[in-house]
Amino acid sequence: MTAAAQSISAVYDTVLRRNPGELEFHQAAKEVLDSLTPVVERHPEYLDAAILERICEPERQIIFRVPWVDDSGRVQLNRGFRVQYNSALGPYKGGLRFHPSVRLGTIKFLGFEQIFKNALTGLPIGGGKGGSDFDPKGKSDAEVMRFCQSFMMELHRHIGAETDVPAGDIGVGGREIGYLFGQYKRLHNRYESGVLTGKSPAWGGSLARTEATGYGTVIFAREMLATRNESFDRARVIVSGSGNVAIYAIEKVQQLGGNVVAVSDSSGYVYDPDGIDLDLLKQVKEVERGRISDYVSRRGGRAELRTNGRVWDVATEDGGIQVALPCATQNELDENDAAALIAGGCLAVAEGANMPCTPAAVTALQAAGVLFAPGKAANAGGVATSALEMQQNASRDTWTFDYTADRLEQIMINVHNQCKETAEVYGAAGNYVLGANIAGFVRVADAMLALGVI
Numbered sequence: 001m002t003a004a005a006q007s008i009s010a011v012y013d014t015v016l017r018r019n020p021g022e023l024e025f026h027q028a029a030k031e032v033l034d035s036l037t038p039v040v041e042r043h044p045e046y047l048d049a050a051i052l053e054r055i056c057e058p059e060r061q062i063i064f065r066v067p068w069v070d071d072s073g074r075v076q077l078n079r080g081f082r083v084q085y086n087s088a089l090g091p092y093k094g095g096l097r098f099h100p101s102v103r104l105g106t107i108k109f110l111g112f113e114q115i116f117k118n119a120l121t122g123l124p125i126g127g128g129k130g131g132s133d134f135d136p137k138g139k140s141d142a143e144v145m146r147f148c149q150s151f152m153m154e155l156h157r158h159i160g161a162e163t164d165v166p167a168g169d170i171g172v173g174g175r176e177i178g179y180l181f182g183q184y185k186r187l188h189n190r191y192e193s194g195v196l197t198g199k200s201p202a203w204g205g206s207l208a209r210t211e212a213t214g215y216g217t218v219i220f221a222r223e224m225l226a227t228r229n230e231s232f233d234r235a236r237v238i239v240s241g242s243g244n245v246a247i248y249a250i251e252k253v254q255q256l257g258g259n260v261v262a263v264s265d266s267s268g269y270v271y272d273p274d275g276i277d278l279d280l281l282k283q284v285k286e287v288e289r290g291r292i293s294d295y296v297s298r299r300g301g302r303a304e305l306r307t308n309g310r311v312w313d314v315a316t317e318d319g320g321i322q323v324a325l326p327c328a329t330q331n332e333l334d335e336n337d338a339a340a341l342i343a344g345g346c347l348a349v350a351e352g353a354n355m356p357c358t359p360a361a362v363t364a365l366q367a368a369g370v371l372f373a374p375g376k377a378a379n380a381g382g383v384a385t386s387a388l389e390m391q392q393n394a395s396r397d398t399w400t401f402d403y404t405a406d407r408l409e410q411i412m413i414n415v416h417n418q419c420k421e422t423a424e425v426y427g428a429a430g431n432y433v434l435g436a437n438i439a440g441f442v443r444v445a446d447a448m449l450a451l452g453v454i
């Protein structure tokens with residue numbers, strides 16, 4: 001082992017010791033640290049300034065009690081989190097996740113990923129993430145509102161347009177952002193639009209933010225495919241999830257001439273060989289907050305609901321697939337799923353979700369020559385468009401959909417090219433994981449060096 005590799009291994013040991021039991025955070029930290037040996041060999045100044053140790057340690061971690069009253073008058077209790085990870089490039093920026101599985105380690109892994117993702121956008125945003133173990137599923141609007149108001153009663157002291165700017169993630173969409181913003185405005189007695197993003201365009205939000213993560217993921221995949229003279233035209237595609245990211249990934253794939261033949265939610269998956277009816281899926285998921293079984297019962301035709309097996313199994317049916325877009329949650333695609341994708345002739349996998357592929361799956365896909373885009377690069381379009389929302393708020397301006405979508409397109413092309421070119425510079429052409437980790441890290445590390453020991 002070289003001296004640089006030994007130093008990195010020591011940093012990882014410290015991560016394990018300081019953060020016991022936080023397996024998802026360990027996984028995310030290991031993936032980044034594993035990419036950095038060639039960087040610190042060229043730049044020993046990063047080791048001298050303990051940049052790696054500092055980048056793995058959040059600047060601040062806030063954990064708080066969130067009591068609220070349900071519709072039957074019972075007091076309920078949840079736990080809230082905000083991890084303010086790194087502000088070398090700008091105010092902390094990252095979403096809020098409301099899901100019963102949320103623990104401190106979940107938020108730390110997401111916040112850590114966010115540092116490098118936000119750096120890749122080239123925009124002035126630091127990294128952070130937050131959330132709660134609150135489950136919005138099955139709750140009335142009034143219950144969600146009371147929870148959001150109680151959550152903001154504590155969060156408001158830690159955020160601000162120049163300090164920390166939360167947005168949505170799993171379980172947090174336009175409805176929740178509205179309730180959170182309403183409570184913040186009431187507490188501060190001022191209309192500080194830039195304190196949250198993902199707002200409705202009717203009151204300070206940006207057009208194209210809703211579409212941005214899914215569209216951006218497909219733009220990244222399109223650029224990757226183009227390096228091998230391939231495209232989405234007539235491609236058969238699997239998308240996991242059926243939330244915000246999944247829906248707008250499907251929309252963009254369809255615009256580019258592809259055919260999405262399967263989607264999922266936490267209750268199972270739909271195989272729809274004639275192609276997903278997106279208007280119906282939007283109605284079921286965005287309007288009615290229903291299950292994919294509701295989609296199947298109304299779709300008719302050849303659409304099938306499957307509650308056994310995995311959405312990735314579709315890869316080997318009917319002549320295979322060309323692209324897979326995991327857009328649900330972390331570690332949802334393992335090495336067996338990767339084997340199914342490879343057997344089905346998959347050309348490219350782009351992560352719309354954060355860390356949806358296990359390390360073994362990534363290794364298998366890369367070894368088989370499948371183009372692989374890590375989430376911190378492929379799904380950066382969401383946070384990038386949040387930064388565009390902040391720009392509009394700061395200048396009290398509103399841009400058109402087309403102008404914002406064009407900027408998103410350009411940002412995603414730049415993110416793709418940075419990852420590709422960085423991988424080439426470091427002798428690993430085609431390795432987008434290495435390219436993304438190094439390009440994101442170097443931008444943050446240089447800013448940290450410039451700011452001194454803080």
Ligand SMILES: NC(=O)C1=CN([C@@H]2O[C@H](COP(=O)(O)OP(=O)(O)OC[C@H]3O[C@@H](n4cnc5c(N)ncnc54)[C@H](O)[C@@H]3O)[C@@H](O)[C@H]2O)C=CC1
Pocket residue numbers: 168169170171172213241242243244245246264265266267327328329330332352353354379380382383
């Ligand atoms: N919303 C955004 O702008 C961004 C989201 N992401 C990531 O994209 C992923 C999806 O987020 P959203 O679409 O915003 O959330 P969402 O709440 O709109 O949708 C989540 C989807 O994933 C499914 N899902 C959740 N847990 C699951 C599980 N354990 N098994 C199977 N399916 C499951 C849900 O059924 C739902 O269809 C997450 O990893 C999130 O961190 C990444 C970048 C930005």
Ligand SMILES: O=C(O)CCC(=O)C(=O)O
Pocket residue numbers: 093094095096114117165166167168169197354379380382383384386
């Ligand atoms: O738009 C944002 O600020 C956050 C998006 C997010 O949470 C993510 O990129 O994972």
